Amino acid sequence: MSEDILRMRGITKRFPGVLALDGVDMRVKRASIHALVGENGAGKSTLMKILSGVYAHGDFEGEIELEGRPARFRNIRDSEESGVVIIHQELALVSELSIAENIYLGNEQTKRGVISWDRTNAEAARLMEQVGLHEHPQTLVEKIGVGKQQLVEIAKALSKQVKLLILDEPTAALNDSDSENLLELLKQLRENGVTCIIISHKLGEVLAVADEITVLRDGQTIETLHTVDDAVTEDRLIKSMVGRDLAHLYPPHTPDIGETFFEVSDWTVHHPEHRERVVVNNAALTVARGEIVGLAGLMGAGRTEFAMSVFGRSWGGNISGEVTLDGRRLRLNSVADAIRAGIAYATEDRKQYGLHLDYDLRENFTLPGLDKVSKNGVIDLHKVTSVAERLRGDFGVKAPSVYQLAGNLSGGNQQKIVLGKWVFTEPELLILDEPTRGIDVGAKYEIYELIQELVDQGKGVLMISSELPELLGMCDRIYAMSAGHITGQVDRENATQEELMRLMTLETASGGEEQRQ
CATH class of the missing domain: 3.40.50.300 (P-loop containing nucleotide triphosphate hydrolases)
Known part of the structure; x- marks a missing residue:
């Protein structure tokens, strides 16, 4: 049996006006923690969405092998049936449902076509014990903190017989204590034979848990480093990520x-x-x-x-x-x-409160100061476009045009829009x-x-x-x-x-x- 559980070769993905991935190669060893790092917009999340079936086979170029066999996932269900599960940065939980209901949502525990709640709660309790979540299975998800919600997501992944677990910024919203507990859990999963891929900007955490680190820059693989053999430091990673010291x-x-x-x-x-x-x-x-x-x-x-x-x-x-x-x-x-x-306030949650993700740059930049781009209650669209072009340049927002939707940009570029829109209010x-x-x-x-x-x-x-x-x-x-x-x-x-x-x-x-x- 190959020591590699995953091989990705020549992965190329295009969006309108953007080459997101350009011939990316990555190999991941079985029962290891493999980190994927790079600047915002480097292609990390896109690569993992391809691996997890969010982007279907045929929507990209290149080959994927999982456990030595070709993997051609048409959707997320295909990837999960093969043991690949992704946990996105924005957790996919239903806050009004219980922990047990969330763990088995879409994978209900039934008996003769009817949900068995005894079995659901018992199996959920077993999985919760495994991830160190000490709550009652019937506790509503809205009643627990973000750190515990991450554990619910991992328990949910384990319920699907996960072999390869992908975590996108798993500690971004966690405090130091919850982050430390989560990283310890990943080490335990590795000991139990589960392979983990983590995307993270917290380089100290990456170095603390990862066996190997792949660096992406501008949609290309720069290098893969072995944390022990290569004596990797944060400065070394930063130089590789940004292309400069x-x-x-x-x-x-x-x-x-x-x-x-x-x-x-x-x-x-x-x-x-x-x-x-x-x-x-x-x-x-x-x-x-x-x-x-x-x-x-x-x-x-x-x-x-x-x-x-x-x-x-x-x-x-x-x-x-x-x-x-x-x-x-x-x-x-x-x-x-x-x-x-x-007074202006830039929120901590740019996706929910800071931006309209389905609005373009022009609309997001000018919304807080519509009085500055209107006359007698009528918006001057030429002025809106001119202001957005100026702010895009001043704040270094990397986007094909001011007509680009904010939701299609990287986190760093979204944050620049948040700053720009409030600076526009002077x-x-x-x-x-x-x-x-x-x-x-x-x-x-x-x-x-x-x-x-x-x-x-x-x-x-x-x-x-x-x-x-x-x-x-x-x-x-x-x-x-x-x-x-x-x-x-x-x-x-x-x-x-x-x-x-x-x-x-x-x-x-x-x-x-x-x-x-």
Whole structure:
């Protein structure tokens, strides 16, 4: 029996105006963890969609062999019957159904044509035990966190007798603890004979678990590295991915910080449905012109809730406190109020809330500022196109034209559109919630440069990130948040991961009084 479970040769895939894959070769060893890395748009997800039958045999050129036999999948069902299962970054679960129902959805456990719920729940419990998910099988999926939902997806894959498991950005939305648990599970699956292919931009995690790493760039195979034999480092991977050395992960920048112009004080927010629950408690922070201010915190600390509540009360209930900009007290009762006041908020979930994926670049770039491209209520389509062309160039969006649908672009390019559309509103303060989540190191660098260009124009940026190195590398000052409280702040010179983590895990918050200047 060949040690390779998978061989892909000469895989070429074309879309209108785009050559997505150009003769890609990849071999994957049986019972191994094989990582697939590359910049956004390199072709990673396209290659895996071909392998999993999302793109049917005949829609691409090249050959696939699975366990030494030709694989010609017409659809996902064909690939799953052969033991190939893909878990996409956007999980395919039905939140209103139970864990057990989700695991066996489309693969129902029946007896004489009738679903056996006893068998369904018992088999689900066995699979849940196997993946370390300690919940009742009848628990609704909407009641568990994203980390546990990932485990439901893996249990679902195991129910299909998976041989080759593909995971697209499996830890992108997970905290450090859930990510570590998931990676340990992948190692266990490898010990049990399951082969895994993971797509990830988190190179540290890739190096921690992968046996081999294939690098794609511009739709072509660059190389396959053996993590042990080749002594692979993050710098080595980055150079292979982007085709050049990145001397710094973060662009060098000398800030020109002016006067404080934005201030939030005594800010308290209650949960919109459970009004007795305080989510943000008496928070206060300031931002100066030309300053990048970070907001650190563990999952559930209240960072996103704070940002969305400030942005025109787009989240929360019974909100109290004061927001001032250039000394003026703002009344922000709607998103429109916030935009008019000069505040913009780039969401952490660009696919659901940040973009209209079935709209083109022109529409996405100009939607927040339609008043700028219209007269007497009539939109000037020539101006819309002109603005979109300018923003596409300014933000380096790689697309065939401004008529390209946003949903057809890579994650990095989508994120540039999100930034571009809010810059189009000419904000004084730009709130960025996880601005580089799920994008590669090359695109991250470009977005960091765009952020620095904004503050060099005298704007202010409030940056929320779960990656402490990113905050330390980009921010001039960083606030920490824990259980809805601002627990302190540190400046660039005194900021360390250890100090931030201490502030992020304080059991009793100081309301911002504990500061390191």
